[in-house]
Amino acid sequence: MARILLGVTGGVAAYKALDLIRLAVAGGHSLRVIQTDNSQRFVGAASFAAITGAPVLTSEWERDPARGAFPDQPTPEHDPISHLELVRNADCFVIAPASANTIAKLAHGLADNLLTSAALAASCPLIVAPAMNHQMWESPATMANTELLRGRSITIIDPEVGSLASRNEWGSGRLAQPATILAAIEQIVPSGERPWDGRRVLVTAGGTREAIDAVRFVGNRSSGRMGFALAEAAAARGAVVTVIAANVDLPRHAQISYIDVESAADLERAAAEQFAGCDLLLMAAAVADFTPPNPAPGKLKKDGRPDLELTLKPTTDVLAQLSECRSEAQMLVGFAAEHGPDAVELGRTKLAAKGLDLLIVNDVSASGTGFESSSNEVTIVSKDGDLHVPKADKLVVANEILNAVDRLAGQRASGVISQSSDE
Numbered sequence: 230m231a232r233i234l235l236g237v238t239g240g241v242a243a244y245k246a247l248d249l250i251r252l253a254v255a256g257g258h259s260l261r262v263i264q265t266d267n268s269q270r271f272v273g274a275a276s277f278a279a280i281t282g283a284p285v286l287t288s289e290w291e292r293d294p295a296r297g298a299f300p301d302q303p304t305p306e307h308d309p310i311s312h313l314e315l316v317r318n319a320d321c322f323v324i325a326p327a328s329a330n331t332i333a334k335l336a337h338g339l340a341d342n343l344l345t346s347a348a349l350a351a352s353c354p355l356i357v358a359p360a361m362n363h364q365m366w367e368s369p370a371t372m373a374n375t376e377l378l379r380g381r382s383i384t385i386i387d388p389e390v391g392s393l394a395s396r397n398e399w400g401s402g403r404l405a406q407p408a409t410i411l412a413a414i415e416q417i418v419p420s421g422e423r424p425w426d427g428r429r430v431l432v433t434a435g436g437t438r439e440a441i442d443a444v445r446f447v448g449n450r451s452s453g454r455m456g457f458a459l460a461e462a463a464a465a466r467g468a469v470v471t472v473i474a475a476n477v478d479l480p481r482h483a484q485i486s487y488i489d490v491e492s493a494a495d496l497e498r499a500a501a502e503q504f505a506g507c508d509l510l511l512m513a514a515a516v517a518d519f520t521p522p523n524p525a526p527g528k529l530k531k532d533g534r535p536d537l538e539l540t541l542k543p544t545t546d547v548l549a550q551l552s553e554c555r556s557e558a559q560m561l562v563g564f565a566a567e568h569g570p571d572a573v574e575l576g577r578t579k580l581a582a583k584g585l586d587l588l589i590v591n592d593v594s595a596s597g598t599g600f601e602s603s604s605n606e607v608t609i610v611s612k613d614g615d616l617h618v619p620k621a622d623k624l625v626v627a628n629e630i631l632n633a634v635d636r637l638a639g640q641r642a643s644g645v646i647s648q649s650s651d652e
């Protein structure tokens with residue numbers, strides 16, 4: 230069973246999307262549909278809703294009654310941004326029929342409607358089945374646009390040759406047969422299997438709070454967005470994900486387990502309990518390095534003091550401690566917020582000092598990235614080299630980090646490099 234998100238664009242072939250859905254539902258798959266405005270001139274949303282058994286989304290401004298869930302999933306309690314939730318939940322996003330206009334938008338990253346926004350946010354495989362007049366299909370612009378998509382590992386299911394919608398026209402441009410499209414889907418997402426099925430991933434996210442008294446704390450600006458994005462990206466790959474969330478006020482994902490903690494000591498305890506059961510640790514939380522050793526039980530009063538001196542004691546370095554008791558098969562990824570030109574060099578030192586496999590350096594002196602932002606720009610540091618990930622949405626960056634984990638695991642499996650703990 231695969232969760233298939235179907236995008237339907239404007240064209241005579243939109244009615245064939247109904248056949249594709251029937252076929253897929255019969256094959257045990259779960260479907261949701263997004264339609265463009267123009268496609269509704271050919272087939273109404275009610276038809277798609279009836280055969281998928283789920284609401285159809287047509288506009289960025291309407292609420293999704295199913296809150297991004299597929300028919301086989303429970304409706305989440307929170308109200309997520311529906312198209313983002315839909316692509317997160319989907320095993321693949323199929324656009325059939327895909328018009329020349331939508332293909333051009335996909336090629337150039339336009340996000341001017343619900344369908345193209347969802348496509349831009351999708352980290353699952355994208356499958357595009359074009360359908361149009363043969364002159365439009367064969368035009369240099371469409372050819373160049375489809376080549377761009379193929380170059381990004383997007384699957385293009387070439388249209389078939391035959392008689393076309395306009396009278397007496399014959400050529401290449403007919404939507405591929407529904408069975409051909411379904412076969413392509415099942416080849417890419419075979420029986421719903423995902424690349425990280427069975428992998429256990431532990432993520433720490435957010436920022437710890439160290440109590441000064443009953444109402445005040447020493448904290449930091451971490452929002453938890455990067456950690457949550459990593460958790461979602463890992464879950465989308467099929468992993469069983471647990472997040473230790475330090476003071477994170479962000480929507481939760483139905484497929485992920487969350488353990489809420491407040492202080493560095495709470496996080497240390499939770500991580501110690503969970504660590505042995507994980508294959509991959511993504512330590513994105515900003516853990517306090519110092520804590521007030523004896524927080525006041527009540528609220529501290531001014532009491533006419535001219536100033537107040539706080540003494541802080543060091544906390545445990547949780548990541549370094551876990552690294553000491555890691556097994557060879559486990560992978561550890563640390564994060565470091567650094568300032569300025571030496572950021573990557575400092576990251577390299579931390580990678581070695583903490584015995585990590587990867588360290589994600591976030592230069593917090595760059596503007597529009599980091600703690601409270603939804604985008605980030607990082608350098609992935611490993612002992613074999615660095616990879617700069619330019620500024621992008623945190624989910625995009627999260628997927629780049631997981632890709633780096635995959636590459637490292639692949640190199641190890643093929644014996645190209647040894648584990649950092651072997652050194």
Ligand code: CTP
Pocket residue numbers: 493512513514515516517518544545546547548549562563564565566579
């Ligand atoms: N970390 C941790 N426990 C701490 C502090 C940090 O586990 N008490 C982890 C963070 O989650 C992060 C990595 O260590 O993955 C690097 O954190 P950072 O604060 O940049 O490094 P520090 O070793 O604390 O060095 P610095 O002196 O630069 O703060």
